[in-house]
Amino acid sequence: MKxxxxxxxxxxxxxxxxxxxxxxxxxxxxxxxxxxxPAIQISPDQVSFLQFFLRAIQARHxxxxxxxxxxxxxxxxxxxxxxxxxxALEREPEYSFFIRKKVxxxxxxxxxxxxxxxxxxxxxxxxxxELDFVFIDADKMNYKRYLDLTVPMLRKGGVVCGDNALAWxxxxxxxxxxxxxxxxxxxxxxxxxAARDDLACSMVPxxxxxxxxxxx
Ligand code: DHB
Ligand code: MG
Numbered sequence: 216m217k218x219x220x221x222x223x224x225x226x227x228x229x230x231x232x233x234x235x236x237x238x239x240x241x242x243x244x245x246x247x248x249x250x251x252x253p254a255i256q257i258s259p260d261q262v263s264f265l266q267f268f269l270r271a272i273q274a275r276h277x278x279x280x281x282x283x284x285x286x287x288x289x290x291x292x293x294x295x296x297x298x299x300x301x302x303a304l305e306r307e308p309e310y311s312f313f314i315r316k317k318v319x320x321x322x323x324x325x326x327x328x329x330x331x332x333x334x335x336x337x338x339x340x341x342x343x344x345e346l347d348f349v350f351i352d353a354d355k356m357n358y359k360r361y362l363d364l365t366v367p368m369l370r371k372g373g374v375v376c377g378d379n380a381l382a383w384x385x386x387x388x389x390x391x392x393x394x395x396x397x398x399x400x401x402x403x404x405x406x407x408x409a410a411r412d413d414l415a416c417s418m419v420p421x422x423x424x425x426x427x428x429x430x431x
Contacts, residue, residue, distance in 0.1 A: 221420075226260065235263035240286060243317050247284035250313055256286040257352075257378065258422040265350070266294040272374060274347035277301045280334045280361050281353025285314035285327075287378075291350065292323045301327045302343055304334040304353070338364045345370045352378040355400035359407045366413065369430045375414070377404055381424030 219225070230236070236259040248254055257265070269277065269291060277295065282288045282303040292301045305311045311331040318327045330337045334353055338361070349365045351358055358377055366375060382401040385391060391398045405426050409416050414428030 230259045233263040235259055235266060235290075239321060240289065243284060243286055243289070246317075247286070247313065250284075250309070252284045252310055252313065256284065257290070261287075261378075261422040261425070262290045264419065264421055264425075265291055268374075269294040269348060272347060272372070275299045276344050276346045277348045277350065278304070278343060278346050278365060278368070279350045279352065280304045280338075280365075281306075281351070282314055282329065283310055283352075285317045287350065287352065288314060288327060289317060289321050289323060291348075292318070292321070292326045295326055297325075299326055300344070302341075303327055303329045304337050305329060305331055306333055306353070307331075335360060335364070343368060345373075347373045349373075349375045350378065351376065351404075355379065355382075355397035355404070358400055358404035362404060362408055366411070366428075366430065371430055373430050374427055375408075375430070376425050376427045377401075377408065378425055379423045380405055380418060380426035381420060383423060386424070 244256060275296060277291050279288055282305040288303045295301060303314060305314060308331055311329050314329050318324055330341060346368045347370060349369060351361045362375060369375060379401060382398045385398045386401060408414060408426055408428055413431055415431055416426060416428040419425040419427055
């Protein structure tokens with residue numbers, strides 16, 4: 216059995232059933248567009264799933280690689296306890312400025328710390344506490360490197376999650392052109408993650424797919 220296809224109608228039903236995208240997140244998207252930040256945020260059904268999941272594992276320490284406008288940052292920070300910490304890694308200074316502004320407006324400045332710069336460098340130079348959850352949503356060619364650098368930082372039972380794991384519908388393609396480094400990067404990432412014997416993995420086909428692995 217292949218499961219039920221996600222039609223537009225069913226998708227809308229899911230989003231309405233658990234309305235996780237509130238006015239604040241909608242307004243964030245409007246302002247992000249005005250600032251010419253690409254509209255490639257996670258989908259509303261990913262919002263409710265991530266919040267549900269972080270609460271289920273009682274996450275306190277979250278690392279996000281690639282925060283863009285802070286939509287998923289604020290989504291996840293809202294699901295953490297008061298003493299929780301979310302480390303948001305973002306390469307672009309202008310995006311980081313925007314994220315900090317929205318985080319402050321959301322009253323989450325005690326939870327979220329934005330680290331501006333190349334994530335590979337931040338991961339090498341910064342100390343982070345033991346992590347409960349890692350959300351990878353940055354440059355696709357480096358996903359495997361982010362995976363290798365962050366799995367050691369996870370607690371046992373902690374989870375790593377790669378966004379865009381279905382690569383815009385091209386993940387199963389065998390004739391990916393060489394200039395689609397993003398699709399090739401996702402294929403490499405999924406295969407590397409599935410092959411690790413320190414992770415138990417599952418594909419969650421919400422949005423553009425999230426490949427998730429729990430540390431054994
Ligand atoms: C796109 C979507 C994403 O979620 C992402 O992380 C990067 C790019 C896109 O649709 O181009
Ligand atoms: Mg993404």
